[in-house]
């Protein structure tokens with residue numbers, strides 16, 4: 001049934017669904033799946049069916065009840081000239097899409113927030129998470145015939161987005177005309193990386209950032225990797241990539257570009273989120289020589305055009321606590337050393353598990369702490385990723401660190417915890433990635449391309 005609803009949404013919004021690479025796999029294999037483990041079914045596990053909201057009646061109207069909810073949770077993106085493919089800021093638009101709206105809020109695929117934030121696994125800073133009551137209100141309105149109500153009620157103010165305070169540096173992304181590239185598997189999108197050098201003589205710390213998209217209809221996500229060109233083969237990889245074509249930057253997908261091993265991803269931005277300020281007193285160090293490789297995800301759903309976005313970076317000379325980032329993925333790492341691990345093809349659910357102590361992960365970057373504060377987490381897979389579970393094994397038992405139950409590559413961000421999780425070096429991280437490989441007939445290997453996979457966790461922490 002959910003599968004069908006999903007298909008209905010796709011029919012209603014053919015473009016919107018096709019834009020999501022994850023859906024292509026699921027859709028191709030719709031006939032072969034039984035529901036269990038497919039995108040649609042997985043998203044709804046334990047969700048709205050059970051929600052029993054006594055106070056939600058059929059007496060729900062657009063102007064009184066629905067507009068305030070959509071203004072708070074949806075309209076930042078679903079408005080004129082923004083990234084989302086249609087607007088949700090008038091009764092007519094919303095009523096026309098009502099069944100699709102009900103489906104996505106019940107499945108919790110919109111608003112896009114990849115980790116479960118219902119309190120069952122950690123609390124997050126500013127989660128985009130609707131309450132069961134809010135979802136039930138929308139469902140009741142749709143099922144009850146979508147009453148308009150009193151249109152003289154004043155429109156609610158949209159929520160204010162976080163901003164950056166103080167001095168910032170504005171860096172420009174070169175003007176670029178994104179294009180699709182079937183060969184690289186970019187059917188509706190372009191992923192392009194641009195190197196940003198910094199002319200600094202001593203260390204400085206990034207404490208926050210914002211992205212100012214130039215062409216809002218194109219810019220989907222923005223990732224800024226810290227790259228030390230002297231690390232392993234980075235310099236060589238960069239020079240190969242720079243010569244790949246005549247255009248600025250180079251194509252990339254999984255990270256900063258083929259063969260580049262980044263030292264962290266301090267900038268993770270998606271439309272509608274506003275500026276990010278790291279937790280008080282925390283900054284990520286950039287040394288002289290470090291560059292930022294910015295991955296721009298351009299969505300070409302509507303039409304092409306030019307983009308020259310800017311990134312605002314907030315720097316401090318000194319911080320109370322250095323923020324560290326570790327990007328860890330044994331699936332990817334084994335592929336560098338001639339390993340032969342792959343995911344079996346044709347599986348609704350192909351799992352990859354890894355575990356590592358924090359000590360092991362830190363020592364790779366030459367750091368050693370008996371104890372750390374985990375501030376945030378970045379779950380990262382590619383288009384076949386469906387779910388990821390991250391747990392911390394301690395002497396006292398297991399603790400959930402992130403529960404990703406409806407992974408969507410389109411939405412990359414750092415999920416900051418409301419309060420840091422304290423872990424010791426001997427504690428062990430257990431990660432399980434769950435992929436759907438039904439769309440392919442060859443084993444899926446690890447790597448940086450659209451057809452490769454990753455089972456990567458980014459950790460943001462301080463001593």
Ligand code: HEC
Nearest residue numbers: 013016017073074077083084100101104110111271272410
């Ligand atoms: C952060 C920006 C953002 C927010 C917030 C957001 N959307 Fe979306 N929405 C998008 C984008 C972009 C797409 C196109 C598909 C994609 O890129 O994931 C989309 C797609 C959709 C679709 C098409 C089906 C699909 O999954 O592709 C529906 C329906 C939808 N959104 C409804 C909503 C509703 C309802 C809300 C609020 C409860 C909401 N959205 C909040 C950005 C957003």
